[in-house]
Amino acid sequence: MADSDGEFQGDDASDDEFGHQGTSGTQPGARGQSGQNKPRKGGRKSARAAWEDIQRSWDAVVEGADGTLAGTIEGLAEAEKRARLLKDTTPLQRGIIRHLVLVLDMSFAMQEKDMLPSRHELSMAYASEFVREYFEQNPISQLAIIAMRDGIAVRISDMSGNPADHLEKLQTWVKQESQGNPSLQNALEMCRGALFHTPSHGTREVLIVYGALMSSDPGDIHETINSLIKDRIHVSIVGLAAQVAICEELCSKTNSGDKSGYNIALHEQHFRELMLAITTPPATRAQEQSNASLLMMGFPSRTLAAGDSIHYCACHNRPTREGYACTRCGSRVCRLPAECPGCGLTLILSTHLARSYHHLFPLRNWVEVPWSEARRSRACYSCLAPFPEVPSSRAGAKGKGKEDRAAPAPVVKGLSESGRYACEVCNNHFCIDCDLFAHEVLHNCPGCQSDTRGVGNENGDRDATNGNAMEIDS
Template sequence: MADSDGEYIDEALSDDDTTAQQGTRGGDYGTRSASNRAIKRRRTDGRGGGTQTQPKARWEDIHRSWEHVVEGADGSISSTVEGLLEAGKRKRLLRDTTPLQRGIIRHMILVLDLSESMAEKDLRPTRYLLTLRYAHEFVTEFFEQNPISQLGVIGMKDGLAVRISDMSGNPSDHISAIEGLRPQDPKGDPSLQNALDMARAALFHAPSHGTREVLIIFGALYSSDPGDIRDTIKSIIADKIRVSIVGLAAQVAICQEICSKTNGGDDTVYGVALNEQHFRELFFESTTPPVTRSAKQAASSLLQMGFPSRIVEQSPSLCACHSQLTRGGYLCSRCQSKVCSLPTECPACGLTLILSTHLARSYHHLFPLRNWHDVSWEDARKSKSTHCFACQVPFPPIPDGGGGGKGVDGVSSGEGVSSNIKSKPGAGSGSAPPISLAAPATGGATAGLTSRYECEVCKHHFCIECDLFAHEVVHNCPGCQSGAPIDDGGGAVNGQVGQHATDGNGSGNGNGNSNGNDMDLS
């Protein structure tokens, strides 16, 4: 403490007191600003033996990206801007594609902060309106990626938790409830404890074969709780509920504790948004099902599901879900009760009713499409391809001779894309961009900004837009699904491409094979 008392006193004093203190202490301490710059983050190791320097927080690091921007051959930086945009897309796209056991039948509660802290305008137009807009998009994307899952929405305001929409598999119910919040103003204080208690009650009857998750959008730096929130955390852990939090202000200790304890020590599910785009990325990370963690391999279990077909009746009849007169609907495969939309649970017999396409869309989480790696200029010359295989958009012209640039040092194709921009030595004409943002391709080849991305299985080249579309929307490789062979440039056609594409990248994404079979929920 003796080492830190002087620093603490000096930091708390005013400018006048600092001048007086310098005279009494013989000038051991500088001015207030100088002493603040001299303060180091230190921590005693508990054994009385010195100090350890803690690593810097992410917000303390400064990346001077503007120092690496270079002009193109035409004197403009348009190619630099295009490279930054493409690098940002690739950085968001690259993810771990290891096939893991995931719970594709999910039960999630979305908790929205409706307190007065959401009226801040650091996120445009306000935190409140931006959260409602992203929540609308999240509900649509959630059911697009997880069509056989259930979702509910809860709000926090005035120190209470309010129910916005009940647990349901119909996205229109949640969207209409969220849009109904727009005329209201955020007010009061949030309460994490009340929100977790209400979410726990809503997930109490969730079946054991599905996951139980809570996603909290938290914009405040405090929580107005009626009791000890750690008792609620123990109950959440006992019920095997996973909690993820997206902060909008700053990191809060209790939020990190909640996420860490409810996710087996993994605190990566807690993030603080830096800007609007980062907020959306953190928000939409929850559309991917969580990895199943189990100390012991659970025995496989089968779940009964019904696959009804849509009918159109001559005269309207009451549906079992809303008790409204409708002409069309779906008849339960077991009890013949009529429901309006799918997926849902039969109100009469409790059978899960879905379409085969719903099960197929959930299947890609178990066998994700592999990441495509960047193509170097050398490989681009060998391929002889000039257009994207999917959309037929022409690629940038290939520079002559040794115009190929080097990629970013120390970054592999599976680790992401660095935002550092380096000049390309030997860049030829103005047709070749003067920067390099892509990671090195596999096999030791260097990669430049070729705007080409190659599937490891079918070896076809695609543009960045098709890369995003294949990995985020269709979750299938067009080259693998078509089975079209490629010309290696010498006239020899790789006849093995079609077979290997189906085995390596088609079976995991060719979802139609599993639609009529029983579902393994091990």
Template sequence: LSPSRAQLPTFSRTLLTDNMADSDEEYIGGISEDEGDHNIVSGSRGDAGQASRRKKQRGGAEWEVSRTWETLVEGADGTISSTVEGLLEASKRKRLLKDTTPLQRGIIRHVVLILDLSQSMMEKDLRPTRYLLTLRYAQEFVREFFEQNPISQIGVLGLRDGLAIRVSDMSGNPTEHISAIQDLRSQDPKGLPSLQNGLEMARGALFHTPSHGTREVLVIFGSLLSSDPGDIHQTIATLINDKIRVRIVGLAAQVAICRELCSKTNGGDDTTYGVALNEQHFRELVMDVTTPPATYSQKQSTNSLLMMGFPSRTIETFPSLCACHSKPSCGGYLCSRCNSKVCGLPAECPSCSLTLILSTHLARSYHHLFPLMNWVEVPWQRASRSTACFACGMHFPAVPPKEQWHTTESIAKGMSVSSRYECTAGVSNGRDGPMSSTTKDTPPLQLQRSEIDLFEQLTSYPFTTDREFATGLSIILGHPETPASEDEISRNDDDLVLQAKCYYFSRYLQKEKLASPLRVATYKSWLQSRTTPASFVNPMMTSGTEAQQPSTLETPVPSASAQAGHPSTNPKEEPNYPTSFAHIVELITTGQPIPGIQDIPDTILEGQDTPSTKPRRRKPWEKEDSPEAA
């Protein structure tokens, strides 16, 4: 009998290991790590393959290791708080680059989320795995999507074994989608994905959606191939005819067919296809879909009005079945058309198909049409005007001495010097934003020479002869069929016109595009500082104690003509309306009357209400011969 492998000499054992590396892979795979590491001879043919196989068994190659400890820098005090603060400030700075141009967007959205459940999602380049991280971000996406788009709907599909499976149906209830996605954690990804089957099933789910809403598909794709049964180019042409937009988030590398799919379904815009670089970038790409897409033209939406119901919540003594799930409950909402009971809102009435929402849902969707302007950094010179955050009430750190301001500015790498930001919505008309605690003793507008030169160029540019600007402004003002007139272009008191001018000047008229568009509030204040005289006397105010202490309820608000020195004699003249929402808030908080709103005195209604004389409307399930309905 030949001696056993354990009894061979060391050199024989090494030779046997090297020879068997090319012939018996299964046997080599069973060798322990200690035995294999000590007996490898450099220069043999099977060394590279054997070492790579052992690395796979131990959890991956060296380039797959995420060296997060190398990004941490220890501060002078021995902690990493400075690194954490730098990361937070970097995220705030990134938000300052957001484009706040108001565009027409579809606020009623129908989105199909397609998840890749193939074997390629088991890769560990994204921790813990692509599959588990995708499921976690998908749940966060559903919550954030319905927070930003409460009157929209979502459906979830999966790609596995060359088929498209339905994870959850199209609905507006986030709880159903989250529970369905959580159930996928118990299943292992397997097989190959079929992008064509997933798009065809998504097209079938979006085919019967109403024309006043958008049709969108979001694909999280982690593979480099697609096992399709037919021609995917024909599927792309069908998606274009059905006006379905596709966005893809890749996890491996850029795929040519995915880029072509996103470009053709989005009017040539290939920015809707992105490949995740890391976990944070992956989350940013997914969360970008929560913002509604801009509409290309008004011809896509033929309906201008949509009927909706705003029901009130009712509490019953005894539980009754709801019309949506047939479950007994004491609370619910009654349809304003047929009085059917539904559990929650927003929902579609199962009986009369009326869209039921609350006013808060409509307001949360409407804010996408007029986004808030980007906040600006606050220097140390103005940081002492406020000691706490206006939103959460948290106290700001103490302002350092004046000698350390320059040192702090040199340490801050591209971040806010004081770690404070302010809203510029209330800067116009001599008002400050939330950072200021009082509107008195406001310092004059201080601008750099370069910014003043840009304002001078912007003011002198002939916008009235620029046809491209007139066409774009007409779309913003709501009449894309006819270009904007000279009167509309010359209006410097309209925030939309000023914002369009600043954006157009910053992005298209400059030889080198500015990092961010010119701030509209600063430009508006600069215009007012040029036109407003230094000595201003209000002709409505007279000397005496009555003029020094005017009554809030009896003093009339001067109109534009009265402020110019010509008192208004026409009672039907249009009042001087507030120029911004911040102006309205200031008038309300200070107790001043709002121009244009009639003051209705408090009255007591006398008499009793009269009972209704019309018969009660019959429910859909009631028969005609029932005595109650008669």
């Protein structure tokens, strides 16, 4: 303290200098900046303290020209939406027929309330959301759910491609009290049994929601890990507490040394994002690629019972008046996709198969439009929502004018200052809501799919290598 006080007095800086240099005008902040710019008595410059680089939350909120915060709040909301779209869209070979086992921790550790209302209730709510999103993104895949409690593994639902069955079984466990110790080894062994009979053309995956810091195993878990590697089962873990060494080793060894499969949730929203990120099929590794083979599937049509007759569905043994007849044996199932209980044929709709291919050919991210190019559009090409008017100071050449140099930078990388986002193929401008809808729901560009695709593209080229468009002669 004596050295710092003496150094502060030796700078011979007045209060006016502190107020001029500091951003907030406070003495501690000005003192740090003064010590940064002036050398010490010995000729060495003082190093910046850690607290001097703190980004204060109130500095990010800037009043608009009208003196309100409405524009800033809208900008932060737009930045949050845009951040969800900034991901790698490189087309990779992925397994679109997935077999995944969801393992939920229902031990005593899930009673903690660090994530409201509690870890158990939050994980059950996100598990239901994960089931819906998983089958939305992977309609021809299958899923099973297992729970860990009292030192054993309990089967909640069997391997099935019907999301309604899984959601119905999960609802019976929502009010169950979490108790006992978790057992990773017992859960992994049950996952091996559930994935043992899966075909070789599909992926074998395990997702574990783990809230404890220990595992009560009956044997050597390293033997189980070696068995998982032999069976080509990939394990991903979302932790709700601190990092556990055996979990990191488990994910690393079953994913060819990749440690990205093990993540710790920081808060409720991060927990949800980590779970929903698993809905994207993993990239196929070189050692897993096999020769292409034909898969036999049935595409049944919806049938109605004649008159007042009632049939029983072969999948649930329930009376029904409508359903889908298997194209091979004629057995009736009530929902698709499903596996025929009579002959084992996979029954799907053509739309299910088409929806699975957007992972192989993802829609490329749209680029932000600067003010210099914003005059080409006044409304969104898709929803016709009006865009912000181009300011008069932006009408000239970009980079000229003092107002341009004083403009604040975007809050998030990739955020458009004009509120417009352009497709690099059709060059049409869209709003942030249509950008989000096109990339997360449609997986197609409305401009490229319309009759005016190619207009504005001088060379008429299509970047087919990136998998977001095909070359079509209009």
